[in-house]
Structure formats: structure tokens, C-alpha cells
Amino acid sequence: MPEYTLRLRRYDPESGEAAYWEDHTVELEGHRSVLEGILKVKADEDGSIGIRCSCRAAICGSCGVRINGKPGLACHTHLEAAAKHGAGTGWNPPDEGQATPIIEVEPMGNMPVVKDLIVDMDAVHWKKVRRVTPWLINKEPIPEREYIVPHENMVDVTQTMACIQCGACVSDCLSMEVDPGFIGPAALAKAYRFVGDPRDAQQKERLVDLSEDPHGIYDCTHCFNCIDACPKGVAPMSQIMRLRRVASADYEIEDRNNGYRHEHAFVDNIRKNGLLHEADLLPDSYGGKFHPRAAPELISSLPVITKALVRRKVTPTGALLHKHRKEYKGLREYFDTIEKHEKRYELNLYISGYEDDAEGAETAPEVGVAGSSGQPSAPGADPHKSDPSEGGGV
Amino acid sequence: MKVAYWPGCVSRGFTPELHGSMAAVAPLLDIELIELDRAACCGAGVIAEHNQELADTLNARTFALAQQTDGELMMNICSTCQGAQSECQERLDANTEYRQHINEHLTGEGLSYERGITNKNFLWLLVEEIGLDELRNRVRRPLSGLKVGPFYGCYIVRPTPRLGIDEEHPRDRYLHQVIEALGGTVIDYAGVYKCCGFPIITMNKEASLKMAGRHLGDALDAEADCLVVPCPLCHLNLDLQQPLAEKTAGRELGMPVLHLPQLVGLALGLEPKDLGMGRHVVKPTSVIDWSTAVVAGAPA
Numbered sequence: 001m002p003e004y005t006l007r008l009r010r011y012d013p014e015s016g017e018a019a020y021w022e023d024h025t026v027e028l029e030g031h032r033s034v035l036e037g038i039l040k041v042k043a044d045e046d047g048s049i050g051i052r053c054s055c056r057a058a059i060c061g062s063c064g065v066r067i068n069g070k071p072g073l074a075c076h077t078h079l080e081a082a083a084k085h086g087a088g089t090g091w092n093p094p095d096e097g098q099a100t101p102i103i104e105v106e107p108m109g110n111m112p113v114v115k116d117l118i119v120d121m122d123a124v125h126w127k128k129v130r131r132v133t134p135w136l137i138n139k140e141p142i143p144e145r146e147y148i149v150p151h152e153n154m155v156d157v158t159q160t161m162a163c164i165q166c167g168a169c170v171s172d173c174l175s176m177e178v179d180p181g182f183i184g185p186a187a188l189a190k191a192y193r194f195v196g197d198p199r200d201a202q203q204k205e206r207l208v209d210l211s212e213d214p215h216g217i218y219d220c221t222h223c224f225n226c227i228d229a230c231p232k233g234v235a236p237m238s239q240i241m242r243l244r245r246v247a248s249a250d251y252e253i254e255d256r257n258n259g260y261r262h263e264h265a266f267v268d269n270i271r272k273n274g275l276l277h278e279a280d281l282l283p284d285s286y287g288g289k290f291h292p293r294a295a296p297e298l299i300s301s302l303p304v305i306t307k308a309l310v311r312r313k314v315t316p317t318g319a320l321l322h323k324h325r326k327e328y329k330g331l332r333e334y335f336d337t338i339e340k341h342e343k344r345y346e347l348n349l350y351i352s353g354y355e356d357d358a359e360g361a362e363t364a365p366e367v368g369v370a371g372s373s374g375q376p377s378a379p380g381a382d383p384h385k386s387d388p389s390e391g392g393g394v
Numbered sequence: 395m396k397v398a399y400w401p402g403c404v405s406r407g408f409t410p411e412l413h414g415s416m417a418a419v420a421p422l423l424d425i426e427l428i429e430l431d432r433a434a435c436c437g438a439g440v441i442a443e444h445n446q447e448l449a450d451t452l453n454a455r456t457f458a459l460a461q462q463t464d465g466e467l468m469m470n471i472c473s474t475c476q477g478a479q480s481e482c483q484e485r486l487d488a489n490t491e492y493r494q495h496i497n498e499h500l501t502g503e504g505l506s507y508e509r510g511i512t513n514k515n516f517l518w519l520l521v522e523e524i525g526l527d528e529l530r531n532r533v534r535r536p537l538s539g540l541k542v543g544p545f546y547g548c549y550i551v552r553p554t555p556r557l558g559i560d561e562e563h564p565r566d567r568y569l570h571q572v573i574e575a576l577g578g579t580v581i582d583y584a585g586v587y588k589c590c591g592f593p594i595i596t597m598n599k600e601a602s603l604k605m606a607g608r609h610l611g612d613a614l615d616a617e618a619d620c621l622v623v624p625c626p627l628c629h630l631n632l633d634l635q636q637p638l639a640e641k642t643a644g645r646e647l648g649m650p651v652l653h654l655p656q657l658v659g660l661a662l663g664l665e666p667k668d669l670g671m672g673r674h675v676v677k678p679t680s681v682i683d684w685s686t687a688v689v690a691g692a693p694a
Contacts, residue, residue, distance in 0.1 A: 334455075
């Protein structure tokens with residue numbers, strides 16, 4: 001039977017000692033999980049090792065840890081898969097010459113450690129989830145019988161409903177790393193679960209609330225870490241983008257972090273120029289060169305602007321007078337035609353799958369549209385063509 | 395090899411030295427660049443956030459323009475373009491119905507995107523098309539003694555499956571491999587795969603500059619001479635904004651940040667000046683001094 005070295009991060013706040021690494025060797029089949037390895041060490045060698053777990057089947061979300069630098073569920077990671085890569089991020093080969101493969105297991109990040117591999121989920125994760133009012137606020141009057149939700153709306157929130165609250169996305173959120181106030185990926189994915197539910201009475205109020213928060217939906221930095229971290233395919237970052245889309249396009253909510261203005265400034269910039277003209281984007285994101293909001297920003301950026309001019313990174317004429325190139329003249333039509341549509345046309349691959357993918361092929365691809373009434377991505381309701389789920393061209 | 399070349403916006407805007415250094419390096423690697431000069435901005439994720447159909451249409455149009463050339467594949471020099479375009483391509487390639495719908499928008503220009511374009515960042519092209527051995531053969535001035543910290547950023551390494559990263563294509567090790575092939579020393583530090591902070595610079599400046607300051611500081615503590623980035627947006631936050639990041643971090647940084655073609659060009663024998671290194675906000679003094687020392691020490 002193969003042997004593995006489990007290198008566990010140990011820490012006991014009551015001991016007064018700093019955290020340290022401790023190696024244990026286990027003999028187990030490669031298809032057994034990292035959690036089974038840890039529990040074996042705990043049973044055979046050291047009962048004081050702290051790890052939280054329950055279902056052992058990737059359903060309860062209790063055993064979130066970092067394995068070789070990457071967040072995930074200990075019960076959902078095979079020993080042989082974990083051993084294939086050395087410690088750290090990336091496809092590191094295991095260290096040469098090591099007698100048995102080393103698997104590093106440490107507690108998740110962005111949350112305080114209670115003991116060893118157990119983090120304080122209350123202090124961060126659950127606090128953030130509570131922040132977004134994680135329950136349905138019924139529309140009045142409540143129907144006498146069941147409330148029938150259209151299929152496409154239910155499918156739309158399916159992806160966020162897959163969340164098991166393990167905290168893996170919170171662990172590696174790079175915005176939270178520098179800004180612990182950020183509501184974060186798990187809670188915002190949960191927020192979309194209700195924003196996308198037609199039974200909820202407070203869609204707009206929820207979005208206004210998230211936009212008023214200085215650490216709200218526009219604090220996400222697009223790093224994709226949460227998408228890679230999630231063991232359930234929730235893609236929290238994609239849900240944050242959908243929150244932004246509904247807030248901005250359906251309700252035109254101007255947030256306090258310039259997110260709405262930045263998005264519009266960016267899109268207008270490309271519509272006009274074809275290519276991004278950076279010198280306009282910054283002031284336009286604050287409301288335009290002459291807007292009172294822009295002045296302090298431009299002043300605080302003066303040292304940078306001056307240096308860029310001195311180093312000829314930017315020329316004054318290039319920055320102020322840019323030519324509208326004729327090659328891009330026709331481009332506006334794309335913007336005008338597509339933005340004129342009453343409904344947004346979207347494809348959610350989580351729902352539709354891939355045509356060539358054996359599993360996906362069994363599911364009829366569903367092309368979604370997003371309603372201007374704030375029910376984005378309603379699969380199977382293509383406004384331009386027949387229902388693609390009925391086999392149109394696939 | 396001939397490639398349909400998409401330089402992106404920023405390499406022709408606020409980081410002109412990137413476009414220039416790519417043009418200087420290409421002939422030394424026998425890459426013929428067919429520039430896509432009618433293609434539009436990839437949307438950098440912001441247009442997709444605003445309207446998915448619009449972003450997918452703009453990028454389908456770029457792919458269609460690339461397919462009209464006789465290039466073997468499409469090449470970009472911006473991770474953000476790579477990430478945003480890969481996302482659009484994933485949807486376009488996954489579903490015929492959807493692709494046809496998007497292609498209908500392009501009929502006015504007589505364009506149509508055919509499923510399955512190969513679009514590679516210069517970094518991927520270096521390793522997968524040119525090959526590390528060939529690259530080693532072409533090195534004229536090995537980067538011996540130069541300690542380089544790789545900074546991948548986000549869009550070129552995540553999400554892992556979409557960017558085709560697997561055991562056969564360890565694309566999240568390519569910067570390491572290229573630095574070594576050029577004769578340099580790789581410096582590992584905490585920020586290698588982290589975010590530069592650029593996407594939130596107008597939304598949460600403090601958090602954005604904290605990110606940049608922290609990674610630059612970590613690289614400095616690990617004794618890197620410079621960083622290398624495959625993304626001009628990372629370059630904006632790490633180089634252009636470095637004076638502000640220093641204030642936020644409360645320490646002097648002075649960390650030079652090189653674009654990938656600049657680092658390659660240096661090893662292929664080009665001079666720092668010809669690679670536009672004078673245009674950086676943080677003057678890459680350590681790199682220039684290193685190249686001067688190498689030239690002075692070379693046998694006559």
C-alpha cells in the first residue's frame with residue numbers, strides 16, 4: 001500500500017507557542033481521501049489534532065482546508081491527486097528525492113484559526129452571510145396555495161443553491177486579504193440566490209443595500225480565485241458579475257464606489273474609440289474631467305501623471321487629443337443594436353453544458369435571456385428564435 | 395511562424411514600450427506579426443459584466459478577423475485579453491445555436507467566426523510553439539545572476555480549466571520555465587499568483603494599492619532584482635502606480651517591472667533602451683546596470 005507524508009499545520013492558541021509543521025506518515029490506498037488520512041493519524045498517533053468534519057461525502061462543507069496551498073474539502077481530495085503536486089500553487093512537481101510524497105494541509109485563509117486545521121467560520125464567513133439577509137422576503141399577498149416559480153427562474157439560481165457554505169472561496173479571496181470588510185464571494189453568491197428569485201419582494205432594496213456598502217459588489221477584483229476554489233461549481237465571481245449587471249442595467253443603481261460610473265465610462269469609451277483610451281477612462285469614471293469628484297482623484301494622481309509624461313510613457317497630445325480612427329466607425333452599430341434589445345441574451349454554461357462534452361450532450365443546450373425586469377438568464381426562452389432546447393440546430 | 399497578432403489596447407496606450415518591445419523581439423524569434431488593426435477592445439471583463447452578448451460579439455469579430463489572415467494562430471500580449479477572450483470563446487465554442495446568433499451580428503461586415511480558434515498569449519507561444527530548447531539556442535546574453543520574480547496575475551492562470559492548464563500544459567509554470575531558459579534565476583515570493591489590484595483602482599483605491607504594494611514588497615524581501623509580467627494592466631498597477639503603492643505600503647519599493655518581451659529581448663541581445671525600458675515609471679536601474687556589467691565583462 002502506498003505511503004504518504006501528511007505535513008499538518010499545528011497551532012494551539014492556549015499554548016502560547018507559534019504555529020508549526022508536523023509530519024506524519026500514513027499507509028493508505030491512493031483513492032482514499034486526505035480527510036481519511038488525517039483521521040487515521042488522529043486515531044493511531046495523536047488524538048489532539050484538530051479537524052472539523054461530519055458527512056465525509058462533500059455535502060456538509062465542514063472540512064474546508066488548504067491542501068498544498070489550494071483551498072478545498074479534505075474529504076473530496078484523493079491522496080494520490082494531492083500527492084501529484086508539490087506544495088505551493090501551480091503544477092509544482094513533488095520535491096525530488098523525497099521518500100514518500102508530501103501533502104501539506106493547513107487551515108483556510110482569511111479567517112482566524114481556532115486550533116490546528118479549524119478556523120472560526122462565525123467570525124468571518126457566517127457574519128458575512130448574515131449581512132446579506134439570507135432568506136426569502138415574501139411578496140404580499142402570500143398566495144393561498146404554493147407559489148409557482150417559472151422553471152427558468154429556478155434554473156437560474158440553481159448554481160448558487162449548490163453552495164455548501166464550506167468557506168473555500170472566502171479562504172482565498174484576494175480582495176478580502178487586503179480588505180477584510182469586503183462582503184466576499186460566498187455571501188454575495190448567496191445574495192444572488194435571492195436577487196434572482198422572483199418570489200422575493202426586495203430585489204431592488206437588496207441591490208441598493210449592496211451598492212451602498214463601501215465594501216459591496218464593486219470590491220471584487222476579478223481574480224477568479226473563488227471560481228477555482230469552489231468544490232461545487234458555484235462560481236461566486238460570476239454571481240457577483242450578475243448582481244452588478246442587474247443592479248446597473250435593470251435598476252441603474254449608482255453605487256458609492258464608482259462601479260456603476262466606471263462600467264458605463266468603460267463601455268462608452270470603447271463604443272466611441274474601439275480601443276480603450278485610458279486618459280479619458282479615469283476622469284470619466286469619476287463623472288468627467290470637470291466633475292467635482294474627479295478633481296481630488298486627478299490631484300492625488302498628479303505625481304504619477306507627471307512621471308508618465310516625463311518618461312514619455314504618455315504624450316500630452318496623445319492623452320488629450322486622440323484620433324477617432326475610421327476603422328472603428330461601424331463598431332457603434334454593434335453597441336446600438338445589442339443594447340436596444342429588450343431582453344439580454346445570455347448563455348450560462350453551468351446550465352447548458354458543452355456540446356462536445358459527453359455529459360453535457362445529454363442536456364439540451366439552453367440559451368438564456370435575461371429579462372429587463374430583473375430575471376436574468378432564463379434558459380430556454382430565446383426571444384429571437386425557436387426554443388433551442390427543442391433541438392434547434394444542435 | 396506567422397501569427398495573427400492582437401496587441402490589445404494598453405500596449406498601444408499607456409504601455410507603448412510593450413508593443414514596441416514585441417515588435418523588436420519578434421524577428422529574433424522568426425515570428426511574423428500580422429497585426430489585427432481593425433479589431434476592438436476585448437472588454438476586459440467589464441463589457442461582459444455589462445452585456446455578455448456585446449462582449450461575445452466584439453470578440454467573435456476579433457476571432458473572425460484573425461481567421462481571415464493566413465496566420466497559423468492568433469497571438470496576444472496581454473493576459474487580460476487572453477482571459478476575457480478565452481471566456482467569450484468558451485461560450486461561442488460550446489453551443490452552435492449561440493454561436494450562430496452572435497455570428498448574425500457580424501454579417502454586415504461579411505465576417506463569421508468558425509469554432510475552435512487557437513489564441514495564445516506570447517508566453518504560451520514561447521513555450522508551446524517555439525519551445526524552451528529553441529529559445530535557449532537563441533539566447534545571446536544569458537540572464538546570469540539576474541534574479542527575476544515571475545508575476546502571473548489572474549487572467550492567464552484562472553480559472554484553471556478554461557485556460558487549458560493541466561499536467562501536459564503547466565501554463566502556470568511557464569514564466570518560471572522561460573526565466574530559467576533565458577539563464578536567469580527565479581525568485582519565488584508570496585505574490586506570484588496574486589492580483590495586482592488594477593481592476594478595482596477606481597472603485598477601492600486603497601485596497602488596490604495595498605495589493606500592489608504588498609506583492610512588490612514581498613518580491614523585494616525575497617531579493618528580486620525585478621519582476622516580469624505578461625499583462626500590461628498588471629504593469630500599470632505595479633509600475634505606473636508604484637509611487638502611490640509605496641505611500642500605501644509605507645515603505646520604499648523601487649522594484650522594476652519588466653514586460654515579458656522586454657525580458658526575452660534582453661536575453662536575445664537587445665539593449666534596454668531599444669526595449670523601451672526608459673519609459674517605465676520605476677527606472678529598471680538594476681536591470682540596466684546588470685546588462686552594462688555583462689557587456690563590460692564580456693571578452694573582447
